[in-house]
Amino acid sequence: MRILPPLLSLISLTVPLALAAAAEPARVAFLGGQTFVNHGLVGVGRIPAAQRDRFGETFGSFSAFAFQPGTWRRERDGSYRGILFGQPDRGYNGAGTTNYIPRFNRLAVTFRPAPAGASSQDQVLLELVDSVRYTEADGRPFTSLDPVSAGTGSRPGFPALPQAFNGRLSLDAEGIVVNSDGSLWVSDEYGPYVFRFSAEGRLLSALRPPEALIPKRGGADSFASNNPGTGQPVPSPADPVTGRQNNQGLEGLALSPDGKTLFTLLQSATRQDGGTGGSGPRRHTRLLSYDVTGAEPRLTGHHVLALPTFLVGTATRVAAQSEIFALNNHQILVLARDGNGRGLANPVSAYRSILVYDLRGATNLVGTPYETAGTPVAPGGNLVAGIVPASSTVLVDLNEAGQLARFGLNNGPVDNANTLSEKWEALALVPALDPAAPDDWFLFVGNDNDFITTAGFQDGGAYAERFDNDNMVLVYRLSLPTRLANSSSRGTAGVGEAAHIHGFVVTGARPRPVLIRAVGPSLAAYGVAGALADPQLAVHDAAGRRVALNDNWTEADAPALRVAATRAGAFPLTEGSRDAAVIAQLDPGAYTVTASAATGAGGLVLVEVYELP
DSSP, rough: OOOOOSSSSOOOOOOOOOOOOOOOOOOEEEEEEEEEEEEEEEEEEETTTTTBOOEEEEEOOSSEEEEEETTTTOOTTTEEEEEEEOOSSSSOOOOOOOOOEEEEEEEEEEEEEOOTSBBSSSSSEEEEEEEEEBBOSSSBBBBSSOOSSSSSBBTSSOOOOOOOOTSBBBOOOEEEEEEETTTTEEESSSSSOOEEOTTSBEEEEEEEGGGGGGETTTEEOOOOOOEEEEOOOOOEEEEESBBSSSSOOOOEEOOOTTTTTEEEEEEEEEGGTTSTTTTTTOOOOEEEEEEEESSSSSEEEEEEOOOOOOEEEEEEOOOEEEEESSSSSEOOOEEEOOOTTTTTOOOSSHHHHHEEEEEEOOOOOTSSGGGSSOSSSSGGGGTTTOOOOOOOEEEEEEOHHHHTTTTTBSSSOOOOOEEEEEEEEEEEEEEEOOOOTEEEEEEEEEEOOOOOSSSSSTTTEEEOOOOOEEEEEEEEEEESSSSOOOEEEEEESSSSOOEEEEEEEEEEOEEEEEEEESSSSGGGGGGGOOOOOOEEEEEEEETTTTTEEEEEEEGSSSHHHHHHHHHTOOOOOTTTOOOEEEEEEEESSSEEEEEEEESSSOOEEEEEEEEOO
């Protein structure tokens, strides 16, 4: 009998809290003349390792996750809610890969930040809403089995695809992006490809990267990763000659906030660029950027990222990346780590960090011979002179002992339920919706527990590991200068020349829907004193023409404004308040918002501009 659990089983560990609940100083990073601030760990959540999904199989954790656009909101009690799409990878691998069907899970998230730390790990609660399997357009399910070494899957209108011995298309799902229309982008370890699926999980298209990334044996496509299923042969040679290394495919996937640019990052260097394994010179990996505004994605960027290095004794090691998140069209967060953690021979991780990379100034390889396998960017691991990689800086150190201890966690040397697991592979960023700190964001970081549990079930059979490796989520609070999904400013506004003025630019080639707000009265609910009692706003274009005007938002189209705020991730305005808000369809160009007092005395006002998804 198939078990369909309606809810995730929630667990809350109560742990000894380290001395100190006092807040530690913020960590500050600098890159490209900009300042990034890490305010520290503010929450933890868990799902038990034995949890089942809606198909009755082991839940399998987070190889990637992403919040559904428009679902993130702040409640009156200071908590937050949203819908999270969590994606496991290719299932439990004992003696090899299995016929596990790749899928994603929808989860309802409730988050209550604990900035000073806590003796429990229940600040993030996750409730299973649904599980959806990936299939071809005709309903045939994908498989997690290793693709065959020789031969590929052929489907009309698609490039050559990874296919297993049973005739199913193979998918080792890694990155996930949820589009505003409900469709999904999913990056793959085998191809390495990027697939697009419908909201129901049906295959729509496949994006094949430049030939430099495609694994080749004997001069032909060979998607096998040397993890054959039971009774299947190993590939020969074991490693590809060129292209992505085994199990080092397109691990990172992200969409820019404006929805225009899709980024995908190879886990480590290609074979021809030194990608010879964990101890090899695999530092120089490839980031691809696609313009996804047209009918077909168009490759517009191909850059080298130098992965971070660390020492093990006197030996230099490379920390491969596990996930990315786009801050804008030229800066991304990258999660890079070593291979140590809970349940392994060495539970102490030497490197586990989130970095900011900036593509400005980096060499774009689109249209050059470096897109082919015959011209490596880093032969033997040494970057070719004249190729400039993206610049970077560390923003979050996941191993920082003081931060972990505030929630009873550790990075070894003990090995227990509070020791961080090896694989951290998921990133999601959502706004704090704090009027007092409009540039603050919450960064959710999730682990991949490799389906390790003492009570597992997959592909029709039970299995048991020697310990339970819980699913876990860490949440950090950040201040970011570069997130372009919205812009905001706070200041004092009065009448006439005492108005508060905020400028912004609409980019691109077509008009964009924009939500513009001048918030005063609603700030009181967030503890802001001296707010403007009755703000009004006016929007002017670069020629000085007024293009939008509003005094009280409830006298405009209040239902549409409520929906727009939810879609944009803005905090709700107080019902019946005199805040001002308007939705405008704006042509590309420069604009100014003038916020002033409609009546009465001046006061603090928050001006916000959101590009609507």
